[in-house]
Amino acid sequence: VTGLTGAVLCIGDELLLGDIVNTNGSWLGSALAAVGVHVVHGATVGDDRERLVTAVRRAMADADVVVLTGGLGPTIDDLTRDALAAVAGVGLTRWPDLEEQLRARYASLDRRMPEAVLRQADVPDGAQPLVNPQGTAPGLRIEVGDRVLYALPGPPHEMTATAQLGVLPELAERTGSRVTTRTLRCAGIAESDGAEQVEAALDALGGVPAGVDLAYLAGSGILRVRFSTDGDPAVLEPLVEAARAALGDVVWGRDEQLQPAVVGGLLQAAGQTVATAESLTGGLVAAALTAVPGSSAYVRGGFVAYATDAKSTVAGVPAEVLAAHGAVSEPTARALAEGARARFGADWGIATTGVAGPDLQDDQPAGTVHLAVAGPDGTRHERWHFPGERDRVRVVTVVQALDLLRRALQDAGPGSS
Amino acid sequence: VTGLTGAVLCIGDELLLGDIVNTNGSWLGSALAAVGVHVVHGATVGDDRERLVTAVRRAMADADVVVLTGGLGPTIDDLTRDALAAVAGVGLTRWPDLEEQLRARYASLDRRMPEAVLRQADVPDGAQPLVNPQGTAPGLRIEVGDRVLYALPGPPHEMTATAQLGVLPELAERTGSRVTTRTLRCAGIAESDGAEQVEAALDALGGVPAGVDLAYLAGSGILRVRFSTDGDPAVLEPLVEAARAALGDVVWGRDEQLQPAVVGGLLQAAGQTVATAESLTGGLVAAALTAVPGSSAYVRGGFVAYATDAKSTVAGVPAEVLAAHGAVSEPTARALAEGARARFGADWGIATTGVAGPDLQDDQPAGTVHLAVAGPDGTRHERWHFPGERDRVRVVTVVQALDLLRRALQDAGPGSS
Numbered sequence: 001v002t003g004l005t006g007a008v009l010c011i012g013d014e015l016l017l018g019d020i021v022n023t024n025g026s027w028l029g030s031a032l033a034a035v036g037v038h039v040v041h042g043a044t045v046g047d048d049r050e051r052l053v054t055a056v057r058r059a060m061a062d063a064d065v066v067v068l069t070g071g072l073g074p075t076i077d078d079l080t081r082d083a084l085a086a087v088a089g090v091g092l093t094r095w096p097d098l099e100e101q102l103r104a105r106y107a108s109l110d111r112r113m114p115e116a117v118l119r120q121a122d123v124p125d126g127a128q129p130l131v132n133p134q135g136t137a138p139g140l141r142i143e144v145g146d147r148v149l150y151a152l153p154g155p156p157h158e159m160t161a162t163a164q165l166g167v168l169p170e171l172a173e174r175t176g177s178r179v180t181t182r183t184l185r186c187a188g189i190a191e192s193d194g195a196e197q198v199e200a201a202l203d204a205l206g207g208v209p210a211g212v213d214l215a216y217l218a219g220s221g222i223l224r225v226r227f228s229t230d231g232d233p234a235v236l237e238p239l240v241e242a243a244r245a246a247l248g249d250v251v252w253g254r255d256e257q258l259q260p261a262v263v264g265g266l267l268q269a270a271g272q273t274v275a276t277a278e279s280l281t282g283g284l285v286a287a288a289l290t291a292v293p294g295s296s297a298y299v300r301g302g303f304v305a306y307a308t309d310a311k312s313t314v315a316g317v318p319a320e321v322l323a324a325h326g327a328v329s330e331p332t333a334r335a336l337a338e339g340a341r342a343r344f345g346a347d348w349g350i351a352t353t354g355v356a357g358p359d360l361q362d363d364q365p366a367g368t369v370h371l372a373v374a375g376p377d378g379t380r381h382e383r384w385h386f387p388g389e390r391d392r393v394r395v396v397t398v399v400q401a402l403d404l405l406r407r408a409l410q411d412a413g414p415g416s417s
Numbered sequence: 418v419t420g421l422t423g424a425v426l427c428i429g430d431e432l433l434l435g436d437i438v439n440t441n442g443s444w445l446g447s448a449l450a451a452v453g454v455h456v457v458h459g460a461t462v463g464d465d466r467e468r469l470v471t472a473v474r475r476a477m478a479d480a481d482v483v484v485l486t487g488g489l490g491p492t493i494d495d496l497t498r499d500a501l502a503a504v505a506g507v508g509l510t511r512w513p514d515l516e517e518q519l520r521a522r523y524a525s526l527d528r529r530m531p532e533a534v535l536r537q538a539d540v541p542d543g544a545q546p547l548v549n550p551q552g553t554a555p556g557l558r559i560e561v562g563d564r565v566l567y568a569l570p571g572p573p574h575e576m577t578a579t580a581q582l583g584v585l586p587e588l589a590e591r592t593g594s595r596v597t598t599r600t601l602r603c604a605g606i607a608e609s610d611g612a613e614q615v616e617a618a619l620d621a622l623g624g625v626p627a628g629v630d631l632a633y634l635a636g637s638g639i640l641r642v643r644f645s646t647d648g649d650p651a652v653l654e655p656l657v658e659a660a661r662a663a664l665g666d667v668v669w670g671r672d673e674q675l676q677p678a679v680v681g682g683l684l685q686a687a688g689q690t691v692a693t694a695e696s697l698t699g700g701l702v703a704a705a706l707t708a709v710p711g712s713s714a715y716v717r718g719g720f721v722a723y724a725t726d727a728k729s730t731v732a733g734v735p736a737e738v739l740a741a742h743g744a745v746s747e748p749t750a751r752a753l754a755e756g757a758r759a760r761f762g763a764d765w766g767i768a769t770t771g772v773a774g775p776d777l778q779d780d781q782p783a784g785t786v787h788l789a790v791a792g793p794d795g796t797r798h799e800r801w802h803f804p805g806e807r808d809r810v811r812v813v814t815v816v817q818a819l820d821l822l823r824r825a826l827q828d829a830g831p832g833s834s
Contacts, residue, residue: 015442023438025433025461027435030435030436033434039433041462042427042461043458043461044459215435276700281722289807293775301720301721302721304703306703358710389574390710
């Protein structure tokens with residue numbers, strides 16, 4: 001590994017006690033990797049001065065760059081400033097202009113400023129404050145020997161804003177090796193099958209070149225195939241294209257794209273609309289589609305047809321279909337999709353019915369799922385069996401239902417309506 | 418602090434690189450705290466033998482008990498077994514009965530077993546395997562000096578199952594100090610207001626007794642007020658009761674209860690059913706209600722009435738109400754709740770309409786929300802303004818909508834239908 005090594009140190013009793021999940025750590029790991037810093041050390045430490053000093057020293061022993069988050073607030077539990085001063089062997093000085101900024105901020109909010117807030121204007125000697133565009137506590141940057149330490153506030157939106165302004169640009173410039181990443185996003189394929197197909201295609205090109213990393217990341221029904229390099233980005237495109245050709249129709253997106261936004265983009269490009277009819281997913285398909293800002297341009301609405309008779313009385317499934325085939329069946333899925341399309345006056349209808357579990361339904365095992373998409377040119381159906389518990393079955397069903405709509409939209413083409 | 422100290426060490430390049438969020442760390446932090454182990458050290462380390470050995474030694478320097486997760490799989494990147502053997506200064510021996518179990522497991526799945534899988538039968542000398550009820554890789558327990566190390570598999574469902582079976586009971590017995598926790602769960606109150614009310618009530622009782630911890634945990638529209646002690650649990654109940662009385666009607670649950678299950682329990686106790694009509698939440702209220710196993714007993718279904726005209730054509734809002742008051746209004750919210758109740762034949766209807774953002778709608782700012790609940794005794798309405806971005810507005814709206822239904826159900830009483 002060339003370039004800089006990094007350590008990420010997250011501070012707060014609430015992290016050690018598991019009261020909150022440490023999303024700062026994963027954000028920083030990924031952001032540092034993207035600017036060519038190889039993270040080799042991660043640590044969580046509580047609000048304890050001695051343990052914090054030990055943790056900072058260990059991080060400095062392991063890595064060129066140490067990024068800390070948390071412990072910069074105004075209370076006596078906020079010990080990051082003290083720990084940095086101790087590690088650097090310096091004192092703390094209150095900066096008048098930082099003090100002035102804190103007073104001005106409270107005045108502008110028309111709030112009384114507790115005196116303790118001014119601790120946030122204390123800076124270890126030799127350190128520089130980092131602008132925090134989202135909050136009162138500035139970050140800090142300090143060099144100790146040949147190590148550089150950055151302390152960031154703990155609240156995630158303050159941490160990311162401060163890092164983007166005052167940490168990542170400097171590190172990108174130092175490494176000179178901005179990492180380029182290209183990702184293919186897939187649904188409906190197992191990690192092992194995806195890897196086999198991609199690797200056969202890359203072998204035909206002579207294998208993965210030196211300096212390129214290839215990773216498979218699977219979760220919640222989505223497989224990401226990720227190529228990255230800190231060398232010439234142009235080397236990636238032929239690899240990505242070969243992988244895409246090998247994977248075929250399971251690829252629904254690239255890089256940071258999200259599935260509901262991809263489907264929404266196809267709907268908008270076609271000038272078409274969608275409606276949903278959900279049983280086992282209970283509203284999650286509609287919720288995913290409407291999570292996208294601006295989705296009111298193409299989402300008409302949907303049914304949650306949870307009770308069996310509501311599939312007929314509300315969502316338009318003929319009673320004889322339900323009686324003959326049951327709620328969890330291909331004909332019911334098709335009728336739900338067609339009912340949503342007709343009753344909401346949408347171009348497309350998308351339906352889910354199945355057994356989320358844990359119990360059997362109509363003698364069918366948990367994980368049995370029927371999907372249907374009704375469109376201008378007819379209705380298509382898929383039957384799946386998803387392993388796992390209730391929550392996972394529901395989430396993976398949403399992914400696969402949106403993917404069925406994506407493929408139908410792509411097959412219909414941009415000018416199909 | 419009495420009792421044992423603990424360290425949690427999470428292993429895997431994907432954690433350092435931020436490819437996945439470390440939920441294992443928070444689960445273990447909270448599980449260890451509950452059996453009286455005070456977690457003082459958390460670390461993340463990549464798939465690198467030397468760094469892993471260093472990280473284990475540091476954890477052992479800091480804590481009596483070290484819990485590791487990850488690195489127990491069959492690949493050459495799985496180095497936990499090797500690292501434990503190195504730290505203990507022992508060799509690895511393949512256990513014939515573990516080998517037999519692995520072969521039998523693959524045979525029962527009718528799958529070919531790659532030879533590398535047998536590495537999972539290698540045990541450091543002096544260690545004991547821990548049963549993994551959810552996967553192929555057993556955990557390991559080894560004593561090194563006066564430290565005890567537990568290695569658990571990385572996949573979360575395997576990690577939790579293995580810990581619950583082979584780690585937590587032993588630690589609970591060793592500490593003898595099971596920590597008792599009592600939590601009040603609230604909606605619709607700010608952390609600072611909740612804290613002020615609780616502390617005034619506790620001051621009247623003479624304050625929080627020594628040995629009792631009081632914490633406020635706020636997030637996603639829910640405030641948790643948590644009392645804990647490793648002493649006599651009986652000391653907690655009067656404190657919880659005083660806090661509950663002071664907080665009043667904002668308390669919707671206790672301890673580990675989840676909001677949709679609480680609402681579902683009230684519906685089941687009353688023998689009643691519910692239907693939804695959602696605009697800005699786009700299906701999230703229905704999805705929350707149906708996340709509970711067995712919810713088909715009381716959830717009839719719902720509408721996602723996203724397009725304004727669908728509120729009328731599908732969900733039963735009179736066109737003149739929409740024309741006179743707009744989609745984001747009290748009359749529309751009331752009509753949506755009543756429409757859901759009537760069209761699904763449910764005892765209760767619950768409705769959301771508002772502006773999720775980021776843009777204004779009908780000149781109303783993002784965060785404007787109208788909720789309504791229609792029931793056997795009429796319809797109630799609330800207007801809220803929630804700060805934050807689109808996702809947060811939607812999530813907090815779900816919490817507050819379910820809470821409006823909860824209060825209506827409690828006011829109606831158990832024998833109201």
